[in-house]
Amino acid sequence: MQSQPAFLKGLLPANGESNNASPFSVMVRKEVADQVRSWRFIILAGLILVTFLGSLYVSLTNIGRATANPQDPDRLFLYLKLLTITDGSLPPFHVFIGFLGPLLGIALGFDAINSEQSNGTLIRLMAQPIYRDSLLNAKFTASLIVVSILFFSLSLLMIGGGLITTGVKMEPSEFIRIMCFTALSVIYIAFWLNLSILLSVKFRQTATSALTAIAIWLFFTVFYQILLRIVVSAFLPDPGTLSQEQVASYNGAIITIMRLVPSQLYTDATTTLLMPSVRSLGPLTMEQMAGAIPSPLSIRESLLVVWPQVSGLIAATVVCFALSYYLFMRREIRT
Template identity: 40%
Template sequence: MQRKGSALSGMSTIAWKEAADHFSSARFHFVMLLVLLTAFGGVYGAIGEIKNTIGQDPFLFLRLLTTSKQPVPSFVAFLGFMLPLVSIALAFDGINGEYGRRTMSRILSQPIYRDALLFGKFVGGMIVLTISLLTLWLLVTGLGILTLGLPPSGEEIARGLCFLVACLAYAGVWLALSLFLSTVFRQAATSALAALALWLVFSIFWGMIAHALTAALAPIDPTDPMTLVNAVEWQTGLARLSPNTLFSETASALLNPQTRSLGLVFINQLEGAIPGAPLPFSQSALLVWPQLSGMVAAMLLIFTAAYVTFQRQEVRA
């Protein structure tokens, strides 16, 4: 039997309602307050470190995001750590919460398809993330102008906006994962714990796991230098299965123009390169394109899994 009308009819209504609910929820307020405090702590520490280099560094505003002052990590490090938590908080009860409140059958009894419901919840979360990250980026830029007394250059703005897109892709991966877990588990607490467990694995333990797998899959022969190259490539590839690694590499290339490679580099590949010379923005964008594409692909793949799982579930009154 063919469905009548568009499967996504009503998606925008659900998306804006979800966004409004998130913005008015105490849970979101608490998480965003934590993000703001930690982020501004990182920026404040960076300002104290880079004030002495005003007039010497052409990318002063980018240093605001990457410079750390012990024991406070950099702004980028805070984002890499906190963005998954924000995404998990937005979607861990997106679907099973409707089942728990017994409102799922009531929603689907309206002239709306499941497609629109799931897409609306995901788009609503992305709207919240977009507004929050854009606001945070503007606040950091304004704070930098006030304290340093210099406006950002055009290339710094372009790199900052591209980094903002990378943040959205990174947060979108965790939002899709959290939404997927909320379709798999009927209890919100279970889906939240599963999402937090995966976050801990990718944030803390994945480097050790990648190293152990590399030692097993690509052992190093001391008499053969190519086995060392093979092991490094294996470890790099396994590490890039983590969205955290993809995000950190993207941030490194975009916010540090001196970065020329994100993998293994041989001496003959550096022929003609000027040491310390910054790459133009277009070349840095080409450098991070695989990482950015990987995060977007992971987001779409996980959301597709959530879509298939939700479509096959039985909804009872």
């Protein structure tokens, strides 16, 4: 009997193994194993771990000074402070995630489909008794599982480090906020993962899909804000000639344009979740500020504030996945 091809090992049951496992679950397990063993994931995960440990060390070093400030309404949320305070030497951890998270998503998905086709394994894999969409679903699900385990493990490591170092009891609201922040980070990376999978379906060369994904990331991270400033300075009238209502209207329009960027949506949402005293993500009028008492919001109120940002990230993720699904289902894989 001939031995199985290398790319089919793990997809077909071995001798004596139960045949009850679905092809989808078997492919997910194989993809998870391949992702965890890949050097690109090891390097990026190690980089994220190093930045996490550096940010955590800076936070623990400055936690006493941050919680002793009576002017800070968030001073009592010690574990949230571990994710937000800094002395200027290193940015907070959520800022690192906003920068490194897209790279992790791109690295896990830029060759999801085109590498299978360039290696000649895609047509042989589709000759097996599995649905075509199961392959695409397995690629996304496996990468999402790997990212979720990584970030939830880092969150629990941060909580454990804070408990050991400070000995302060964690409030349930802090735990919920940290878990919401972790889930939001996974959704943010899932958008870039789906975008890279879409490019891997669209382009046949892995180098082309990787460079296109990185170019999109650089545009939204660096050049989008520069272009926006140039356009605003060219077309915005002199602020000295505008009334307060007109200035507020222009500021609202600029903020709306900025929120077309996924990183801005992620930054707005994480800021609100990790800083309970943040009550609004837009400009406030003097009437709205009059009589306001600086006090933290409940977790329900913070979630209501960030729900538009979370909905935007989820919608962008679903759109990218739907486009990749549509293109892959109509793609000719025999050539």
